[in-house]
Amino acid sequence: MGRLTAIVLGAAAGGGFPQWNCRCPVCARAWDGSIPARTQCSVAVSGDGERWILLNASPDLRSQIHATPALHPRGAPRGSPIAAVVLTGGEIDQIAGLLSLREGQPFDLFGTAETLCAVDANPVFAALPPDRVPRRPILPDVAFALPGGIEAELFALPGKVPLYLEGAARDLAGDPGTNVGIEIRRAGARLVFAPGAAALTPGLKQRLAGADLVLFDGTLFTDDEMIRTGTGTKTGRRMGHMPIGGPDGSLAGLSGLSNRRIYIHLNNTNPALLADSAERRAVEAAGWEVAEDGMELVL
Amino acid sequence: MGRLTAIVLGAAAGGGFPQWNCRCPVCARAWDGSIPARTQCSVAVSGDGERWILLNASPDLRSQIHATPALHPRGAPRGSPIAAVVLTGGEIDQIAGLLSLREGQPFDLFGTAETLCAVDANPVFAALPPDRVPRRPILPDVAFALPGGIEAELFALPGKVPLYLEGAARDLAGDPGTNVGIEIRRAGARLVFAPGAAALTPGLKQRLAGADLVLFDGTLFTDDEMIRTGTGTKTGRRMGHMPIGGPDGSLAGLSGLSNRRIYIHLNNTNPALLADSAERRAVEAAGWEVAEDGMELVL
Numbered sequence: 069m070g071r072l073t074a075i076v077l078g079a080a081a082g083g084g085f086p087q088w089n090c091r092c093p094v095c096a097r098a099w100d101g102s103i104p105a106r107t108q109c110s111v112a113v114s115g116d117g118e119r120w121i122l123l124n125a126s127p128d129l130r131s132q133i134h135a136t137p138a139l140h141p142r143g144a145p146r147g148s149p150i151a152a153v154v155l156t157g158g159e160i161d162q163i164a165g166l167l168s169l170r171e172g173q174p175f176d177l178f179g180t181a182e183t184l185c186a187v188d189a190n191p192v193f194a195a196l197p198p199d200r201v202p203r204r205p206i207l208p209d210v211a212f213a214l215p216g217g218i219e220a221e222l223f224a225l226p227g228k229v230p231l232y233l234e235g236a237a238r239d240l241a242g243d244p245g246t247n248v249g250i251e252i253r254r255a256g257a258r259l260v261f262a263p264g265a266a267a268l269t270p271g272l273k274q275r276l277a278g279a280d281l282v283l284f285d286g287t288l289f290t291d292d293e294m295i296r297t298g299t300g301t302k303t304g305r306r307m308g309h310m311p312i313g314g315p316d317g318s319l320a321g322l323s324g325l326s327n328r329r330i331y332i333h334l335n336n337t338n339p340a341l342l343a344d345s346a347e348r349r350a351v352e353a354a355g356w357e358v359a360e361d362g363m364e365l366v367l
Numbered sequence: 368m369g370r371l372t373a374i375v376l377g378a379a380a381g382g383g384f385p386q387w388n389c390r391c392p393v394c395a396r397a398w399d400g401s402i403p404a405r406t407q408c409s410v411a412v413s414g415d416g417e418r419w420i421l422l423n424a425s426p427d428l429r430s431q432i433h434a435t436p437a438l439h440p441r442g443a444p445r446g447s448p449i450a451a452v453v454l455t456g457g458e459i460d461q462i463a464g465l466l467s468l469r470e471g472q473p474f475d476l477f478g479t480a481e482t483l484c485a486v487d488a489n490p491v492f493a494a495l496p497p498d499r500v501p502r503r504p505i506l507p508d509v510a511f512a513l514p515g516g517i518e519a520e521l522f523a524l525p526g527k528v529p530l531y532l533e534g535a536a537r538d539l540a541g542d543p544g545t546n547v548g549i550e551i552r553r554a555g556a557r558l559v560f561a562p563g564a565a566a567l568t569p570g571l572k573q574r575l576a577g578a579d580l581v582l583f584d585g586t587l588f589t590d591d592e593m594i595r596t597g598t599g600t601k602t603g604r605r606m607g608h609m610p611i612g613g614p615d616g617s618l619a620g621l622s623g624l625s626n627r628r629i630y631i632h633l634n635n636t637n638p639a640l641l642a643d644s645a646e647r648r649a650v651e652a653a654g655w656e657v658a659e660d661g662m663e664l665v666l
Contacts (some may be wrong), residue, residue: 080509080536083469083470084468087440087470088429088432088440088467088468089445089447089470089472090441090445090448091438091440091444091445092426092442092443092444092445093444096441096443099439099440121392127426127429127463127466127467128429128430129426130383130387130406130426131427131430132553133387140398141385141386141387141388141390141398143390144390144395145389145391145596145597145598146388146389146390146391146597146598147388147390148387148388156539160469160491160494162489164463164466164491165425167426167459167463168387168426169387170381170382170384170459171386171387171388171389172599173387173388186490189490190488190490190491191485191488191532192459192462192491192531193531194531194532194534195459195530211553226449232490232491232493232494233490233493235493244389256402258548262421270585297444298444299444299445300471303529333496335459365495
């Protein structure tokens, strides 16, 4: 029986690191090559080492597949070990990579009804016709099976509707299906992937404490980081992401965890990306790691 | 006064080379690293070396910007030399990269009304709000100005409606705005970019003959190439692309050209990608080149 394996395909938040139009102090270090670049957030998991499931499909998916031998095509002339994609939301950095999975290859597409509807509201995704890429709507808090002997469960997270839908779909803002995390289970091993969380709830804390591996929202270190760096006008919480630092941050709120825990979905402004920063030292001193592209995690 | 410069950001057709799910004989050579990979088709042009215009926005745009120092951000904290994008159609490999140009950066988006409508029929492109990314509808055969002292003109090409719209928009199939080429002029220098042409017309031949540099549809070498390699069920012409070879191909039809001419938008199955193939020899013997990512062309 295989072991549960996860590969970080991309560790950065939407826009990637460095971001195409940004020379903030953190991006500048990536443009000059002094710290590793990171692509947009996605994780591949497998329970048997043969069939892989993508958690979100980032705009960088084509280059992520090229960089990951486990995901290279098998069989001739065509075939792929990618058996399924599970979406945790309908934001561009979570869905645009589906457009790189066209070309007639069958796989299953899982997500909440809200997320699958947000995808299919766009004519471009007709490039993945449902007879080859069946949509599998999933209710939060109900376990479902994934290829390779994996059991999974989506769960609602405090968050928000995708940015591009804010005007059109204000009524979805409080819907528990618009922003979810996923728990992946195989033979007693548990992984929780929660790349966007605006707050900690008692249920979320309990779920994270029960996992062997936590991949958690590390978008910003400080709630007003984008305002202070002149790169944006919104706080992290306004964007659906709680900060790492501060009295209300995830480091403080999750100080009771003792499992392996990794910050993922890091925004390009987050100083925890810098190996020599005070913020990185604070993260590591609390027992957390910072995700890098290509990290392989075996449970 | 600057010279007209073009950089090939991506030389491959939709899906790229190698393609994510393909181990055809040509892709196999790219997966094993023995010939250079190519990203999906896009060209950057500049008339002053400062402001750059993208001809199409491929799904690989983020990695293409990273690979091209001329397109790296300028100014702090945010800024970009990318001043405009011109679309020659609404196919996924022509538009999906727009999603990698979000993050509040202003630029102008040019294309026919048909193409701009196809883009904006997708809610995800609301990530580029028109107050920051104004849509500039362009009529074929009417010259328009681009930043950096460039004059441009779109022209109708025999082709087809985007694949994902075939069911929904059959009525657009004959519309001259659905598939265009572009002529770029600066101080007497002329470049023609025509990545998708189902046939040669007298007007097209005349336009190509008048250019200093031609970047032309090199999708397939043989019309039934995808059927014979077991990678598809359609001919090239059915997909809107005439073949390079054969009595009705572009090599024969354009044998009168004596300018610099380069095949671009190469499908992963095209044996002209292989430096040691008979098809590459035929192309080169006729005075044509095969595009590679990163090619810099100064007129």
